[in-house]
Amino acid sequence: MPEERFGHYSTNAAFELAKIEGKSPLAVAEELAVKIRTSKEAGIFEKVEAVPPGFINFFLKKEVLAGNLKEILKKREKFGQAFSGGGTIVVEYSSPNIAKPLGVHHLRSTIIGQAIVNLLRFIGYKAVSLSFPGDWGTQFGLLIAGYKRWGDLRKMRENPIREMLDLYVRFSETAKENPELLEEGRQEFKKLEEGNRENKKLWKWFLGESLRDFERIYKLLGVKIENTIGESFYELELQPLIQDALKRGVAQKGEDGAVIISIPGSQTPEIIQKSDGATIYTTREVAAIRHRLKKWRADKLVYVAANQQTFHLEQVFRSAELLGYAKSGQLKHVKFGMMLGPGGKKFATREGRLIPLEDVLNEAIERSLKVVEQLNPNLSVREKGKIARAVGIGAVKFFDLSQNRQSDIVFDWDKMLNLKGASAPYLQYTYARLKSILRKAGVGRVLSIKYQVLGEKEFGILGHLIHFPEAVENSASRYEPNHIAEYLLKLAEKANAFYETTPVLKAEKELKEARLALIQAVAIVIKNGLNLLGIEVLERM
Ligand code: ARG
DSSP states (O other): OOOGGGOSEEEOHHHHHHHHHTSOHHHHHHHHHHHHHTSGGGGGEEEEEEETTTEEEEEEOHHHHHHHHHHHHHHGGGTTOOSSOOSEEEEEOOOOBTTSOOBTHHHHHHHHHHHHHHHHHHTTOEEEEEEOOBOOSHHHHHHHHHHHHHOOHHHHHHOHHHHHHHHHHHHHHHHHHOTHHHHHHHHHHHHHHTTOHHHHHHHHHHHHHHHHHHHHHHHHHTOOOOEEOOGGGGHHHHHHHHHHHHHTTSEEEOTTSOEEEOOTTOSSOEEEEOTTSOBOHHHHHHHHHHHHHHHTTOSEEEEEEEGGGHHHHHHHHHHHHHTTSSOTTSEEEEEEOOEEOGGGOOSBOTTSOBOBHHHHHHHHHHHHHHHHHHHOTTSOHHHHHHHHHHHHHHHHHHHHHTSOTTSOEEOOHHHHTOTTSSSHHHHHHHHHHHHHHHHHHTOOOOOOOOGGGOOHHHHHHHHHHTTHHHHHHHHHHHTOTHHHHHHHHHHHHHHHHHHHHSOSTTSOHHHHHHHHHHHHHHHHHHHHHHHHTTOOOOSOO
16 A cells, blocks of 8 residues: 555566666666556556656556445445455464453453454455363362362352462462472372362363353453363373374483473474373373364464464474474464553552453443543433443454554553544544434435546545455455554544545535445445454444
8 A cells, every 4th residue: 555646556576677687677667667558457547657766656547446436335344355265274362271360461362363363254264263271280280279278169159260369379379388288289180180070070160160251251352262172172182192202203202201302493392291291281282283173174273372472382383293283384373462551561450460351341441431421421321331332342452453463562541542543432433423424414325426526535535445455465364453453544534534624415416425425435444444353333422
């Protein structure tokens, strides 16, 4: 999407060719421009120009831009769809650890992951949404031991997540003074692994309560993860997997008895079984790769996980490849930076506890209610509440998705909720205003317009509308939702500048109709884009 004065498309291809041909880039650009102007496809261009130092700029004909407008009005929510696509991609995201509240650090994975699933589906992939909760490991031994010592049935029923967290923290704290407690915890986990009925029952209870709690928050977030397969699922596959790796010579037994996989080019061998015989996280990860590829006949597995997991996942991927479970290129880590609290500090309470995600979301909704109250005090309480929810959740999501996913982001309430800034409420408000114009005009479906009456400002918007499919394609193929976010901000900016200065309802008939069609198309594209990001639009605000 070049700047307007550089046309609708622009290329620097002449620079590369110039190097090969030993000519000046401008000379090559001029030659190419001539070829393009006389080619079969030239009919869509009003102008193709070569400009110093060697760029070629393409200007589409007005007729083509108007044709795209009609296409938007016809295809509506399907506009921008099916560019590439085909194949099955399993997207793992969210993946929280059970017996703990969902923290803000899981927010990014959940939001980015869902946007990627939406995007892939939009362009024609079969995307499987999957969460891989941490539901296995020694920590559950500690929790079970803690429950056996101090567990309170009434508290557990009232607020299970709180009680589990309290028990776990109390147990670990006490263990600092009395290390023998750790052994007690390990024993409880061992019993769990061996299938002890009481421990299994407790673990299942904890798991069920946790998953229910996550589900509640996903609902609040408007996120739908269709498959949940936790680490524990792979328990029975691990021993055979380790034996198989040894038999095939991919893994070796070290001097201390641990089973390791040496990874060519990596300093660190990957342990798949500890010297005491216990399996570890990696073993479950590798088993999960084999299982996911088979179960869904997937072409690709995508992991939406924090930057900090880079080394771990790299090792896991290489191990799975060495074992022949996955081919190179099938496994992809989609990384993201940290989410820091206001002021750039870790997202924690004064006592250093992580802030539950739900508290953050509720605060976003509360703050949005104030915005709505200022904007539209006459709405009913119910309506205000509904709008505040969409605005608050949308604001949090957009704030995340509009930034480069690999950078750390600093939570900033004012930016997030700024009605005039690069925010979801800004886009939602723009959309609501466009819809209000359309309501006032009482337009239904416009399909034929006289584009010749439109002026430069309108064509500026039309010129931006043609780029939506590219923004979608870019975001989907690079797993970077921020391209759509940036695209929408620019579109809204143009649309706002247009209707704030140009009469629509009071324009004469043909002009009014053409302008209304344009407004309708902009509204459709804003809605499509926001929905792909998982953000609701509002008819009124
Ligand atoms: N359960 C981990 C956490 O809460 C995230 C897991 C990411 N996914 C993976 N396959 N390693 O930090």
